[in-house]
Amino acid sequence: MSRRVLPGLPLTLGITLVYLSIIVCLPLGALLWKAASLGPEAYWAIVSSPRAVASYRVTMLSALAATAVNVVFGLALAWVLTRYRFPGRRLLDAIVDLPFALPTAVAGIALTSLFAANGWLGGPLADLGIRVAYTPLGIMVAMTFTSIPFVVRTVQPVLEDLDPALEEAALSLGAKEGRIFRKVILPLLAPSLLAGTSLSFARSLGEFGAVIFIAGNQPFSTEITALLTYIRVEEYDYAAAAAIASVILLSAFVMLAVTNLLQARALRYKGGA
Template identity: 75%
Template sequence: MKQRVLPGLSLSLGVTLFYAALIIALPVLALVFKAASLGPAAYWQIVTSERALASYRVTALSALAATVFNFFFGLALAWVLVRYRFPGRRLLDAVVDLPFALPTAVAGIALTTLFAPGGWFGHVLDPLGIRVAYTPLGIMLAMCFTSLPFIVRTVQPVLEELDPALEEAGQSLGASDREIFTRVILPLLAPSILAGLSLSFARSLGEFGAIIFIAGNQPMSTEITALLVFIRLEEYEYQAAAAIASVLLITAFVMLALTNILQRRALRYMQRG
C-alpha cells in the first residue's frame, strides 16, 4: 500500500475546513446576509451617506499614507536587520513584533500619552505647529505602528535567502550599488513587498483600538469607518453597521485579489528572466 505524503490527510483536511467555515466563512456570510437584507436602495443610501463617505475618505487616505511610509521604513528596517550586525540587533528584531503582542487599545493610549499636547513628544511638536493627537496625522501614526510588522516580516525572510553571488556578479560587471539594488535586489523582493503592502493596507483599513484614543473621533474630520460601524452597533442599527462594514470587507478583498494577480505576474516575469 502506497503511503500518503500527509498522514491523516482526511482528518486534517476536515478539521481545517471546519475551522475555516466556523471562524472565517460564517461571520463573513452573516455580515453579507445582514447587509443584503436592507435591499439595494436602502443599502446604497447608507453606504453613500455624507458621514459614511467622509469616514471612507479619512480611513483610505490615512491607510494609504501609512502604507507608503511603512514601505520605505519597513524595507529599510528589514535591510538593516538582515545585512548588519550591531549591539541590540536581536532586541530590535523582537521589538518589530511588539504590535502583534500588544493590545491595540494599549498602543492607542500610549501613543496618545506621548503625542498629546502635554505629552513627551507633543509638548515639543506643538510649539512648532505640528499637532499629532486628535488629528488625521495621529490616525496615520497609529496605523503605521500596527501595520509595520507585516512589511518587515514578509521582506526579511526573502532578503535572508538572497544569493550574494547575484550582487557580486553585478559588482564585477561595474554596476553601482544603486543599480544593483534597483535592478537585481528589488525585482526579487517585489512579490514579498506586494504581499506586505497589501497586508499592511488591509490591517490599516480595519484598525480600531489603536486609533480611537488618538484620533479625536470628530465626524467628517477624524472619524474612521470602523468607529462609525461601532457607533451604529451601539445605536442598535445592526443593518446599517453591516452595510458600512461590508464596504471595508469588499475593499480588503479587492486589494488582496489585485495583490495576488500582481504577485503571480511578478513571479512569472522572474521565472522568464
C-alpha cells in the same frame, strides 16, 4: 512507500474547509446577509450618506499613507536586521513584533500620551506648528505603528535567503549599488513586498483600538469607518453597521485580488529572469 505525517488529502482538506467555513466564511457570510437584508435603496442610502463617505475617505487616505510609510521604513528595517550585525540587534528584532503582542488600546493610549500637545514628542512638534494627536496625522501614526511588522516579517526571510553571488556578479560588471538594488534585489523582493504591503493596508483598514484614542473621533474630520460601525452597533442598528462594514470588507477583497494579480506577475518575472 513514503510515510505521511498528516492524513491523506480528502480528510485533511475536509478538516481545513470546515475550519475555514466556521472561523472565516460563516461570520463574513452573516455580515453580508445582514447588509443584504436592507434592500438596495436602503443599503445605498446608508453607505452613501455624507458621514459614511467622510469616514471612508479618512480611513482610506490614512491607511494608504501609513502603508506607504511602512513600505519604505519596513523595507529599510528588514534590510538593517538582515545585512548588519550590531549591539542590540536581537532586541530591535524583538521590538518589531511588539505591535502584535501589545493590545491595540494600550498602544493607542501610549501614542496619545506621546504625541499630545504636552507629550514628549507632541510638545516639540506643537512648537513647530505640527499637531499629531486628534488629527488625521495621528490616525496615520497609529496605523503605521500597528501594521509595520507585516512588511518587515514578510520581506526579512526573503532578504536572508538572497544569494550574495547575484550582487557580486552585478558589482563585477560595474553596476552601482543603487542600480543593483533596483534591477537585481527589488525584483526578487517584489512578491514578498507586495504581500507585506497588502497585509499592512488591510490591517490599517480594520484598525480600531489604537486609532480611537488618538484620532479625536470628530465626524467628517477624524472619524474612521470602524468607529462609525461601532457607533451604529451601540445604537442597535445592526443592519446599518453591517452595511457600512461591508464597504470596507469589499474594499479589502478588491485590494487583495489586485495584490494577488501583481504578485503573480512578479513571480512570473522572477521565474523568467
